[in-house]
């Protein structure tokens with residue numbers, strides 16, 4: 001049945017837009033999804049981290065059903081709903097007190113664009129610093145940051161300057177150590193801020209961990225130094241926590257572990273358990289520059305989606321300690337098993353992560369093993385019942401990002417599937 005459905009999808013949908021797992025999913029629960037032929041898979045990409053507390057938890061299904069009985073159409077730009085009020089207060093309760101204003105958008109790319117508008121209008125400056133290899137979406141505005149994809153779709157909005165990202169495993173400034181790599185990049189950023197262009201930087205936008213870029217972690221001390229540089233220059237710090245937020249690395253937001261409070265934080269994945277919603281959180285003073293008509297999205301924060309956000313955020317807040325403990329414990333365990341695997345499997349060049357945001361970088365004879373990474377994620381592991389996503393500047397990093405409720409046994413099973421699959425690829 002599945003093959004026939006795939007053939008019909010290929011004949012009608014733009015299936016060439018993105019490389020997906022070639023399965024048609026019928027239902028999902030917890031860590032598991034099931035396709036229309038009845039095959040079961042462990043979901044270790046969590047629909048790019050959206051089903052972050054597992055698929056279809058009962059509290060979420062109930063909340064959506066009950067909200068649907070009362071009110072479906074609506075949005076925060078038309079009139080308000082009780083679910084919008086409750087979800088907003090719950091979301092803001094997860095932020096430090098000064099980050100006390102939020103606006104909702106239907107998707108991450110659009111929220112990034114709103115963050116840029118806020119920064120530009122507030123500072124009355126235009127230019128923005130972005131890091132090479134970052135990913136902030138594929139709308140024409142957010143696409144600007146995705147260096148390699150601009151050529152065919154440009155012109156993209158001007159006013160961006162690119163600086164390297166501290167990717168220690170492949171340091172772009174060829175430093176000897178990770179600290180040296182990050183310090184050299186900070187020096188470069190300082191020169192940009194002080195001496196380049198019109199010295200007109202409204203903001204710098206950065207992912208605390210590059211997600212699509214390959215689960216790249218700069219050293220923690222990079223961020224407070226970066227924040228100080230931007231402050232000295234009166235430029236804002238925008239954190240894109242769309243992928244790293246909502247507990248994925250063992251703290252609610254990654255910035256909590258980095259000793260910085262960004263001026264603007266963009267969040268999305270996880271907030272609703274899978275329905276489309278993104279949020280831009282900032283200080284009252286920054287939010288205050290916007291006026292009616294500066295922003296609009298028909299589908300921002302409809303009642304059904306906000307009911308899902310309310311239920312998911314409530315569940316997270318009530319169970320936060322337990323959820324974050326599980327993230328840290330299972331994450332440490334996964335890292336230990338994957339480090340051991342790295343000793344055995346020559347294709348694994350690097351394993352890195354915090355909590356359940358882990359990257360496994362595959363290399364062959366010192367070069368990025370792009371083909372082998374695709375083979376692992378889209379074929380070998382898939383056939384053994386494990387869903388993994390690819391990522392990376394070179395497409396050679398496996399994203400290991402299960403739902404935050406994953407168990408040690410499921411981690412063991414996933415690592416052993418990766419082991420067997422790599423064995424098959426390596427021919428041993």
Ligand SMILES: Cc1ncc(COP(=O)(O)O)c(C=O)c1O
Nearest residue numbers: 107108109135136137211242243
């Ligand atoms: C860090 C980051 N920013 C922005 C986006 C774009 O979000 P969306 O796909 O909802 O536009 C993504 C999506 O993967 C992301 O990971």
